[in-house]
Amino acid sequence: xxxxxxxxxxxxxxxxxxxxxxxxxxxxxxxxxxxxxxxxxxxxxxxxxxxxxxxxxxxxxxxxxxxxxxxxxxxxxxxxxxxxxxxxxxxxxxxxxxxxxxxxxxxxxxxxxxxxxxxxxxxxxxxxxxxxxxxxxxxxxxxxxxxxxxxxxxxxxxxxxxxxxxxxxxxxxxxxxxxxxxxxxxxxxxxxxxxxxxxxxxxxxxxxxxxxxxxxxxxxxxxxxxxxxxxxxxxxxxxxxxxxxxxxxxxxxxxxxxxxxxxxxxxxxxxxxxxxxxxxxxxxxxxxxxxxxxxxxxxxxxxxxxxxxxxxxxxxxxxxxxxxxxxxxxxxxxxxxxxxxxxxxxxxxxxxxxxxxxxxxxxxxxxxxxxxxxxx
Numbered sequence: 001x002x003x004x005x006x007x008x009x010x011x012x013x014x015x016x017x018x019x020x021x022x023x024x025x026x027x028x029x030x031x032x033x034x035x036x037x038x039x040x041x042x043x044x045x046x047x048x049x050x051x052x053x054x055x056x057x058x059x060x061x062x063x064x065x066x067x068x069x070x071x072x073x074x075x076x077x078x079x080x081x082x083x084x085x086x087x088x089x090x091x092x093x094x095x096x097x098x099x100x101x102x103x104x105x106x107x108x109x110x111x112x113x114x115x116x117x118x119x120x121x122x123x124x125x126x127x128x129x130x131x132x133x134x135x136x137x138x139x140x141x142x143x144x145x146x147x148x149x150x151x152x153x154x155x156x157x158x159x160x161x162x163x164x165x166x167x168x169x170x171x172x173x174x175x176x177x178x179x180x181x182x183x184x185x186x187x188x189x190x191x192x193x194x195x196x197x198x199x200x201x202x203x204x205x206x207x208x209x210x211x212x213x214x215x216x217x218x219x220x221x222x223x224x225x226x227x228x229x230x231x232x233x234x235x236x237x238x239x240x241x242x243x244x245x246x247x248x249x250x251x252x253x254x255x256x257x258x259x260x261x262x263x264x265x266x267x268x269x270x271x272x273x274x275x276x277x278x279x280x281x282x283x284x285x286x287x288x289x290x291x292x293x294x295x296x297x298x299x300x301x302x303x304x305x306x307x308x309x310x311x312x313x314x315x316x317x318x319x320x321x322x323x324x325x326x327x328x329x330x331x332x333x334x335x336x337x338x339x340x341x342x343x344x345x346x347x348x349x350x351x352x353x354x355x356x357x358x359x360x361x362x363x364x365x366x367x368x369x370x371x372x373x374x375x376x
Contacts, residue, residue, distance in 0.1 A: 001088040001353075003029055004114075005038045006104070008095035010071055011059045013245040014050035015192055015222050017276050018093065018121040020245045023066060024171025024345030025352070030068045032349060039083055042073040050242070053222070058244035065174065065246055080104065087114040089356055091144070094120045098134045105139030115356050118160070119144045121168065123265035125153045132159065141359050144352075147273035148297055164355050167299065168276045169343040170283035174246055177285035177336070181253035186215040186322055188255035188286075190248055190277060193224045197263040203231065205291040205308065206259050209315040211235040215322075220251060252284040257321040257328070259314070260290035260305070272296040278305075279343050282335035287328045289317035299343070304334040 005022065013019040026036045040047070050059060063071065072083075080103055084090065090108075092101055101118070108116045118140045124131050137143070142162040145151040151163040189206055193199070210217045211234070219232055220243035232239045243251055252258065258281050266273050271294035278300070281288050288305040291314065306321065308314035321328050 002035045002037065002086050003089045003091070004084065004087040005036070005091050005093070006096050006100060007038065007040055007093040009040050009044050009046040010038045010066075010069075011040065011062050011073075012044070012046040012050040013062070014046045014053060014242060016046040016095075017245075018095075018168070019046070020171060020276055020280065021121070021168040021345065021348075022093070023062070023245075024169065024173065025349050026066065026069045027171070027173060028344075028346040028349035029352075031346070032353070035070075036068075037070040037072065037083075037087075039072050039074055039078065042075050049222070050244075053242050054244070058246075062244065062246055080107065084112065084114065087112075090114045090116045091119050092116070092140075094118065094122060094124070094132070094135075098136070102136040105136055108139035108141070115359055116140045117142050117144050117355075119166075120150060120154075121146045123263070123270055125150055125157075126269040127265050129157070135159075142355070144355070147270060149270050149272055162359070165297075166348065166351060166355070167273075167297075167343070168279060169345050169348045170279040170339050172283050172339065172344045172346075175249050175280045175283035178249055178253035179285075181250055183254055183256045184216075185218050185255040186210075186213075187217040187257050187259065187318065188220070188251055189217070189259050189261070190220045190243055190251060191261065191275070192221040193228050194263050195223065197265060198261055199228070201261050201264065201267075201291050202228075204311040205261050205314045207231055207235040207237065208311050209318055210237055212315055213319060215318070218251075218255065220248075248280065249284050252281060252286045255286065257318060258286050258288055259318075260288050260293075262291065262293045267291070267293045272299070274299065279339065283339045283344075285332045285336055287321045287331040288335070289314055289321060300338055301334070303330065304338045305331060 009016050010019055010022055029036050092104055118137055137160055143154050143160045144166040145163055146168055148165045151165045154160050154163045187210055217237045218240055219237055220240050222242045260278050262275055290305055290307055292309055306317040308317050
């Protein structure tokens with residue numbers, strides 16, 4: 001099957017976390033025997049900021065990690081007839097332009113034979129629904145929503161009549177334990193400041209506990225305003241700027257614990273959707289203490305990470321992770337098992353192919369059964 005993806009960026013993950021997941025899915029589809037072609041705008045803001053921030057080397061490194069994936073950068077206007085030629089499955093990510101989304105949808109309405117899916121990995125459905133209302137999804141066969149609550153929103157608002165829950169996952173070809181690296185820090189946090197969407201939470205669940213415990217900590221991320229940088233420095237934390245996703249496993253291995261701090265819109269309005277760092281950190285075998293979020297879909301069983309309801313509990317949790325070796329080891333083992341059994345990009349690729357088969361009809365059910373057998 002020829003799978004064609006349209007996304008904001010695959011080679012750049014600068015402020016673009018969905019790239020981590022899409023890279024893993026593209027690789028998994030390739031390993032399952034499918035052709036994968038990815039289109040990304042050559043002058044997308046993620047690519048341009050990555051080049052300004054750290055040069056082209058991280059982008060070239062990311063590209064080298066995707067052998068066999070046909071990545072095509074384009075400048076508008078894109079020749080869609082050529083891009084869609086021979087496609088069996090087309091997936092358009094929600095950071096694509098409204099014009100591109102509408103043009104591809106119209107081709108499907110006019111009889112293009114591919115299955116067409118819209119992929120949403122953001123909170124705009126609740127924080128900026130007017131932006132999504134601009135999208136013409138009439139020609140799409142369905143929506144891939146990265147949480148059940150988001151799937152329900154699409155159906156309730158009438159933006160689609162067919163939607164599927166398709167969570168993100170860990171690209172375990174990349175995210176894995178690296179025991180050969182000796183930890184040099186107590187805590188690491190990898191994430192962007194969040195445009196004011198988790199400012200209070202980062203102070204309560206990261207900066208204050210680290211400062212009070214006098215831990216050796218490091219932060220990676222982008223778009224930190226001056227007041228945030230000053231707060232990080234005042235907490236005694238080392239700020240290290242952008243960390244390309246493919247370098248994150250080594251960074252996780254360099255610390256003894258990490259913290260999960262979801263953005264406010266997810267914690268308050270989109271329960272059941274963690275940040276992708278939950279999947280990736282667990283896959284790397286680093287114990288996690290998490291700020292509040294409601295795992296309504298039971299993605300992670302009890303005992304795979306610590307939960308903190310406030311800053312005091314986070315402080316106690318970090319202290320326990322750093323001083324109770326048996327607790328840390330148990331959490332690491334449970335987290336690795338959870339990822340291996342439920343949340344790899346191979347799992348999601350097979351889920352995706354099952355969704356496509358369900359749309360196309362029962363004649364593909366035999367293929368779906370064979371794919372399920374391919375899981376470990």
